[in-house]
Amino acid sequence: MQSPIFRRCLAEAIGTFWLTLAGCGSAVLAAAFPQVGIGLLGVSLAFGLSVVTMAYAIGHLSGCHLNPAVSVGLAAGGRFPSRDVAPYVVAQVIGATIAAAVLYLIASGAPDFDLAKGFAANGYGDHSPGKYGLGSAMLAEIVLTMMFLFVIMGATHGKAPVGFAPLAIGLCLTLIHLVGIPVTNLSVNPARSTGPALIVGGWALGQLWLFWLAPLVGGALGGLLYRWLSEEPSSQITGSEPTDRFPPTRAAR
Secondary structure, eight states: OOOHHHHHHHHHHHHHHHHHHHHHHIIIIITTOTTTOOHHHHHHHHHHHHHHHHHHHHHHHHOOOOSHHHHHHHHHTTSSOGGGHHHHHHHHHHHHHHHHHHHHHHHTTSTTOOGGGOTTOOOOGGGSTTOOOHHHHHHHHHHHHHHHHHHHHHHTSTTSOTTOHHHHHHHHHHHHHHHHHHHHSOOSOHHHHHHHHHHHOTHHHHHTTHHHHHHHHHHHHHHHHHHHHOOOOGGGGOSSSOOOSSOTTTTOO
């Protein structure tokens, strides 16, 4: 019989697989598809919907983090045991990497497939969609991740409206993609960035450090900011099980 942490990590791997396949897949396969391309708005919605759908599917199992920056931010905010951050991060990276490999196998079946187009990898400078420099890219990733964690912490607070957390968080992810895609293709998620970067290699791996550093810093800042602002007592975050983003009594029922 699997241990509780194994089941939770497996759920995280599956959920991050879905986020990466759906979000990056929309960018690679559908964003500029002839005549019916979904564009920036469609890609942004795809990332947001991937979180909403998985929140209801696995929120009661693992909390549905799907993102190392979320796990770190929730730990900084007192909502998640720090001892579980590392196994969650490993599971998330594995899920995203498998998703990127599956997406590559699908996308490479097209006669005009060209990995040099970027494969939804995140980048700055010459590899930014809008040619934004390193400073702009770092600031955008830190601030947008910080606000994402702030919304997550607020939407899952004990006094927040019951059952609406996945919608608020999914819409927030949609919104920050609308803002950030022109700057870096938007990461706010080191696992999502790692999967495509491993496929693209070269410049994508060379710039990957930013898409680990900035989201982790932003996530921690968002968690700490909400923890400082909130009235939530520290006694709510003790115990061996995670204080989830989507506890069963709040978002999964």
